[in-house]
Amino acid sequence: MSAGTAPGPAPVAQGEVQPLIRLRGVTKVYGEGATAFHALKGIDLDIRAGEFVAIMGPSGSGKSTALNMLGCLDRPTAGEYLLQGIHVETLDRDGRALLRRRFLGFVFQGFNLLARTSAQENVELPLIYRGMPARERHAAAAAALTEVGLAGWEHHTPGELSGGQQQRVAIARAIVTQPAVLLADEPTGNLDTARSQEIMALLARLNAERGITILMVTHEPDMAAWAHRMVHFRDGQIQSDTRNPQPTRVGAPAAATEAG
Numbered sequence: 001m002s003a004g005t006a007p008g009p010a011p012v013a014q015g016e017v018q019p020l021i022r023l024r025g026v027t028k029v030y031g032e033g034a035t036a037f038h039a040l041k042g043i044d045l046d047i048r049a050g051e052f053v054a055i056m057g058p059s060g061s062g063k064s065t066a067l068n069m070l071g072c073l074d075r076p077t078a079g080e081y082l083l084q085g086i087h088v089e090t091l092d093r094d095g096r097a098l099l100r101r102r103f104l105g106f107v108f109q110g111f112n113l114l115a116r117t118s119a120q121e122n123v124e125l126p127l128i129y130r131g132m133p134a135r136e137r138h139a140a141a142a143a144a145l146t147e148v149g150l151a152g153w154e155h156h157t158p159g160e161l162s163g164g165q166q167q168r169v170a171i172a173r174a175i176v177t178q179p180a181v182l183l184a185d186e187p188t189g190n191l192d193t194a195r196s197q198e199i200m201a202l203l204a205r206l207n208a209e210r211g212i213t214i215l216m217v218t219h220e221p222d223m224a225a226w227a228h229r230m231v232h233f234r235d236g237q238i239q240s241d242t243r244n245p246q247p248t249r250v251g252a253p254a255a256a257t258e259a260g
């Protein structure tokens, strides 16, 4: 190879900012042989840090399968999933669990809080898994509860809290580890309209102020309207991927009253 007088141009990829999440040709097949079901049929998706993405589509279109994959709860049958440059598809169960603890927070439709356990203790749980000393843990959980508007409610159990408040506790539990990505599966599915808007306002604030990347599955256009980008699934494929030019904002007419 001849020596050049000046360094050649940098490879194109070098200047490119790697997305936080990159899916390439991701498939998911349930079952085998004649009964095999192709839930995802080759998904390509890039998500940059700080995005707020709504994942939509009819029932059975592959949304939950995709969210489980993105949440490192499941592995693709084929294809690549890079999370912060790490090839998730090569990791075993333990490896994926570590990645989840390090980078991801989860919010579910049904809140999934421990009953008969205070809000404070629910939020401390992921920190216990991390081995954080008690004093630090208490402070971090109290701060997270304050951040979601639940200062003063630390010692209440889920049964003593409204649905909206329970989802706030779940969000505090999801953010207390300072995750890069928050995955939310129909987070307002069990809430009335006013409470739903409050939860969306909270998620939008966490996205805007803390820069948490949010991936949210929803059926409801009103909730998706808060996101900056909408990815529609259909029959295991991405049917459309569009920017939302005017996401709903706090203070918009749809936003409801505080508390609850």
Ligand code: ADP
Residues within 6 Å of the ligand: 030, 031, 037, 038, 039, 057, 058, 059, 060, 061, 062, 063, 064, 065, 066
């Ligand atoms: P969505 O979240 O859009 O409603 P899902 O991702 O839950 O869709 O499901 C996509 C398809 O994959 C559905 O037809 C569903 O029945 C099928 N499916 C999901 N999980 C499994 C499983 N564990 N075994 C077999 N089929 C499954």
